[in-house]
Amino acid sequence: MLSRNQVKHIRSLKQKKFREIHHQFLAEGSKLVSELLESSFKVINIYALTDWLKHNESQVLSKEVTFLEVSGEEMERISALSSPSPALAIAEIPIMPTPPTVINDLVLILDDIKDPGNLGTIIRIADWFGIESVICSGNTVDLYNPKVIQATMGSILRVRVTYANLSDFLSSLDPTIKVYGSFPKGENVYSIKLESKGIIIIGSESSGISPEIISNVTDKISIPSFAKASGVRDHAESLNASIAAAIICSEFRRRKG
Amino acid sequence: MLSRNQVKHIRSLKQKKFREIHHQFLAEGSKLVSELLESSFKVINIYALTDWLKHNESQVLSKEVTFLEVSGEEMERISALSSPSPALAIAEIPIMPTPPTVINDLVLILDDIKDPGNLGTIIRIADWFGIESVICSGNTVDLYNPKVIQATMGSILRVRVTYANLSDFLSSLDPTIKVYGSFPKGENVYSIKLESKGIIIIGSESSGISPEIISNVTDKISIPSFAKASGVRDHAESLNASIAAAIICSEFRRRKG
Numbered sequence: 001m002l003s004r005n006q007v008k009h010i011r012s013l014k015q016k017k018f019r020e021i022h023h024q025f026l027a028e029g030s031k032l033v034s035e036l037l038e039s040s041f042k043v044i045n046i047y048a049l050t051d052w053l054k055h056n057e058s059q060v061l062s063k064e065v066t067f068l069e070v071s072g073e074e075m076e077r078i079s080a081l082s083s084p085s086p087a088l089a090i091a092e093i094p095i096m097p098t099p100p101t102v103i104n105d106l107v108l109i110l111d112d113i114k115d116p117g118n119l120g121t122i123i124r125i126a127d128w129f130g131i132e133s134v135i136c137s138g139n140t141v142d143l144y145n146p147k148v149i150q151a152t153m154g155s156i157l158r159v160r161v162t163y164a165n166l167s168d169f170l171s172s173l174d175p176t177i178k179v180y181g182s183f184p185k186g187e188n189v190y191s192i193k194l195e196s197k198g199i200i201i202i203g204s205e206s207s208g209i210s211p212e213i214i215s216n217v218t219d220k221i222s223i224p225s226f227a228k229a230s231g232v233r234d235h236a237e238s239l240n241a242s243i244a245a246a247i248i249c250s251e252f253r254r255r256k257g
Numbered sequence: 258m259l260s261r262n263q264v265k266h267i268r269s270l271k272q273k274k275f276r277e278i279h280h281q282f283l284a285e286g287s288k289l290v291s292e293l294l295e296s297s298f299k300v301i302n303i304y305a306l307t308d309w310l311k312h313n314e315s316q317v318l319s320k321e322v323t324f325l326e327v328s329g330e331e332m333e334r335i336s337a338l339s340s341p342s343p344a345l346a347i348a349e350i351p352i353m354p355t356p357p358t359v360i361n362d363l364v365l366i367l368d369d370i371k372d373p374g375n376l377g378t379i380i381r382i383a384d385w386f387g388i389e390s391v392i393c394s395g396n397t398v399d400l401y402n403p404k405v406i407q408a409t410m411g412s413i414l415r416v417r418v419t420y421a422n423l424s425d426f427l428s429s430l431d432p433t434i435k436v437y438g439s440f441p442k443g444e445n446v447y448s449i450k451l452e453s454k455g456i457i458i459i460g461s462e463s464s465g466i467s468p469e470i471i472s473n474v475t476d477k478i479s480i481p482s483f484a485k486a487s488g489v490r491d492h493a494e495s496l497n498a499s500i501a502a503a504i505i506c507s508e509f510r511r512r513k514g
Contacts, residue, residue, distance in 0.1 A: 117374065125500060127493040130483035155493050158484075190511045226387035226510045227415075236384040236412050239503070243382060246500045247507045253483045254447045254508075 002047070002074050010047070010078040013090065016142045023093045025144035026080060032154050033087040037063050039157040042092040047078060052086035080146035093144055097160045099135050099169050103177045105197050106131050106252055109166060111213065112139040112204035113241055119143070120151020121242040122202065127155035129249040134161045135169060137210070170199070170216035179218045181209050182244055186220035189251050196256045202245045223247050259304070259331050267304070267335040270347065273399045280350045282401035283337060289411050290344040294320050296414040299349040304335060309343035337403035350401055354417045356392050356426050360434050362454050363388050363509055366423060368470065369396040369461035370498055376400070377408020378499040379459065384412035386506040391418045392426060394467070427456070427473035436475045438466050439501055443477035446508050453513045459502045480504050 012018035013026045024044065027036050030052060036043055037059055046053075046060060046067040053060065053069055060067050075084045100107060108131055113119050119141050126134050141148060143161050152159075170179060178198035182189075201217065203209035209217065223244060227235030239247070269275035270283045281301065284293050287309060293300055294316055303317060303324040310317065310326055317324050332341045357364060365388055370376050376398050383391050398405060400418050409416075427436060435455035439446075458474065460466035466474065480501060484492030496504070 121497055121500060124493050124497065127484060128480075128482050128496055130485050130492070151497075153493065153495075153497075158492065223385075223507070225385050226513075227384060228387050235387070235415060236381050236410065238410075239385055240378055240381065240408075242500065243378060243503045246496070246503050250480070250504045250507065251511075256483075 002068070002070055002078070006068075007074075007077055010088070010090065014080050014146055016145070019093065019142070019144050024090050025093055025149065026146050027089045027091055027149055028079060028081055028087070028146070029085045029150070030087050032149070033089045034059065035154045035157055036089055036091055037065070041094060041157065043089050044092060045090040046087060047075070047089075048087040049075065056087075081150065097162045099162055099164045100133050101172075103173065103197055103199065105133075106249070107133045107135065107199050108245070108249075109169075109199055109201045110134060110136045110140050111166060111201055111210050112137050112207075113202065114139075114141055115205055115241075116141050116145045116147035117151045118205065118240070118242045119145075120148040120153075120156075122245045123148075123152045123159050123161060124155040125242065125246050125249055126159045127152075129253050131249065132160055134159055135166070136161065136163045137166045138163055166201075166210070167212050167216070170213055173199070179216050180221050180248075181214070181217035181219070182248065183208070183217075183220045183222055184238075186222035188224050189221045189248060190224070192219065192221055194252050194255055196252070200245075200248055200252070202241055202248075205241050221248070259325070259327055259335070263325075264331075264334055267345070267347065271337050271403055273402070276350065276399070276401050281347050282350055282406065283403050284346045284348055284406050285336060285338055285344070285403070286342045286407070287344050289406070290346045291316065292411045292414055293346055293348055294322070298351060298414065300346050301349060302347040303344060304332070304346075305344040306332065313344075338407065354419045356419055356421045357390050358429075360430065360454055360456065362390075363506070364390045364392065364456050365502070365506075366426075366456055366458045367391060367393045367397050368423060368458055368467050369394050369464075370459065371396075371398055372462055372498075373398050373402045373404035374408045375462065375497070375499045376402075377405040377410075377413075379502045380405075380409045380416050380418060381412040382499065382503050382506055383416045384409075386510050388506065389417055391416055392423070393418065393420045394423045395420055423458075423467070424469050424473070427470055430456070436473050437478050437505075438471070438474035438476070439505065440466070440474075440477040440479055441495075443479035445481050446478045446505060447481070449476065449478055451509050451512055453509070457502075457505055457509070459498055459505075462498050478505070 043065045047070045181201040300322045304327045438458040
């Protein structure tokens, strides 16, 4: 049975403040917890339903991790999900990787992405398209927010995500490296020349790319709309940040493929 | 001041059951409410903060709509958003359009999309790419769910969304019309021939395209992963449904553009 202190500790990790104090985060879901155990992340505790523990017994026993069987009701009390899963893990927040110094491939930069679902989804997109490094501005939502972890669907275990001062990072780059940024009046992403290595900046949901780093952008790109706009019938003003990231990454990789 | 009955009625519209009884839905946000007033939708009531009403006075007065000034606290009580906006409208749910009988362009079919954010985002994508018709299976989340409305960012006013029995609809089509569906082992979407008109089926988040309509698919497509998979380093198993929809629509339109 869960103690009051355990419940309190687990719940506290939904807040960034306590994640920073304890250097711990929550990961939920049968598949994610199982993948986490096989990863380089240090898992500290597992709380799981009887069936899950039985099914994953050998995996759990092979690792240095304490585990506790909990009831469905107890899981509901500790879960950050609207529909609780059969397994929840507490893992250690690893040391933040440093931003890459040499750019040999595509690197994604996220400039103040605020929505946890967007951050998680973009990390999943990076994983799919083999983009190994994602660099977030200091004002981007916390990577270890449970909603971010959830939306990555395990990709957080494979993509190097770090936080940095974007202006400093961009200024430190070899000046021959292309820096692509999306702007409403940028060049058509389908026809502009795209290098197979470089930086892609995704601006924030509400205000796009920050003024401080606009001068670092070497190539302004845009995803053209195909709406049949007329006087009455206007069209969508923009795409969601994660949707734009997906289409741009897809277009870069298509050319390479 | 809001009456208890008004609060009760507005809040009830967060539930599908009451939306169906009253044929009404909620729309929130300064821009959305303003766009709604200019659209063919019938707006019944507007609840807004003083400043919003002042700023939009001529627009509101020019329409046959009752409006009420509410305080910030009252808005918090009636809003379905985590951060309430300055304006909320109740509008009439229009008669559902019929599915298109002649296919002259791309049509999106959504097969049991369950997440409101995904449905809203896909409607926004359709709007951006000039796809005028979206047909949802009966088990797709309700179009008038406040989270769907929110995620469409106004595109709900421009895209024809309808619900239908997908198997019946697909079987009724001219057999020369191509039906594209995404499958893990489909042909590379970047290299397969894509017609400029046809049907694109987006499968559900958890189980892809339903068995009942698989036989209607004429062209199985897939978005290739570019992850450098190795024994240890696996990669994302799939993309989110709205991300896949975006990349596929982008690829169709790019070819046409």
